[in-house]
Amino acid sequence: MRLVFYAILALIIYYLLRGLWRPKPRGEDAREFEDELVKDPVCDTYIPKDKAISVKIGNKRVYFCSKECKERYLEEMKRRRR
Ligand SMILES: [Zn+2]
Structure with a gap:
């Protein structure tokens, strides 16, 4: 049971970090324009x-x-x- 808790915690941390490193909306707009x-x-x-x-x-x-x-x-x- 404890292992499941740590797995979920790790996932939450992973998603939080990924959210922080996501490119800024301006960058996404530029890519859209190119495409x-x-x-x-x-x-x-x-x-x-x-x-x-x-x-x-x-x-x-x-x-x-x-x-x-x-x-x-x-x-x-x-x-x-x-
Ligand atoms: Zn032509």
């Missing part, structure tokens, strides 16, 4: 947000995998406006 995938509307590729080339069009932001895709999209926009 976020955005879609390139030109070639339908998903790219991590931090590696994507972004362009603000009107009040929304569009992401591209490369400069070529960005240019192609902007060309398409111009053509549609005519």
Whole structure:
């Protein structure tokens, strides 16, 4: 019975220590941001947000995998406006 008590105590201490060493919320946010995938509307590729080339069009932001895709999209926009 005593052994069970010590085992539980050890578990509690373990969880308390793990709680203290857990990364701060700011770090978690940064990781989420890195992992976020955005879609390139030109070639339908998903790219991590931090590696994507972004362009603000009107009040929304569009992401591209490369400069070529960005240019192609902007060309398409111009053509549609005519
Ligand atoms: Zn692309």
